[in-house]
């Protein structure tokens with residue numbers, strides 16, 4: 001079945017970025033001049049996604065406005081003859097069909113995803129967390145979709161991290177490599193997952209990054225998952241639940257990943273993306289060299 005829809009959980013408080021996120025969605029923080037969530041929407045669209053379902057909450061209206069038409073702004077740009085800016089602004093709401101659903105209480109990413117269950121129906125779909133930007137030739141989500149299309153099983157995006165970093169991620173425990181996976185060394189068969197283990201307890205250094213292809217079984221499993229100690233329902237617990245019964249794949253994404261939800265990761269993304277720009281790169285490079 002074709003992956004047509006993507007769920008974007010975007011109701012979180014963005015506490016790692018306070019105070020800027022006090023009255024502003026963290027998804028709207030810019031990497032150079034584009035909000036992080038727009039990069040992710042572009043990645044989804046370039047991967048074949050037609051419908052973007054954003055799970056928002058109170059204080060997140062700026063996201064809806066960003067992906068809507070902006071008549072006054074467009075009119076002003078027309079009057080001032082700013083054609084390229086106009087084209088840039090006009091393309092945003094036309095990229096896909098945008099649908100919004102609210103998560104009333106902060107009950108975790110699993111609960112946020114479940115708010116979109118009725119909009120998804122009985123289809124597999126993509127889930128994209130707001131922090132993980134990947135700079136790659138083939139869009140990261142497209143890499144996952146290709147794996148789903150080949151094997152027909154849910155897929156989790158993975159990246160190898162240093163052992164000391166495992167406590168910031170969901171870490172997977174893989175089944176011994178089977179014939180299927182040896183043909184593609186980036187592909188892993190997942191036995192189980194542990195959320196943010198200590199380095200001593202981590203079953204591997206393969207970390208989950210926030211991109212997933214989920215199937216209806218996972219959506220159903222979200223209903224069975226018990227709340228964690230923090231009162232939250234997490235996607236990873238639903239993945240754990242189905243891993244024993246269904247095939248669950250992991251794919252090591254090709255590309256450079258940035259955790260834009262972390263201040264250092266955000267700065268690195270800003271610098272790298274700016275260095276790649278023709279209008280900013282050369283001057284910024286000079287400045288960095290002079291530091």
Ligand code: G1P
Nearest residue numbers: 131132168169170208209210236
């Ligand atoms: C979530 C997931 C975790 C994953 C991470 C990737 O954690 O629960 O398994 O490794 O996203 O960004 P969070 O960063 O929301 O705490």
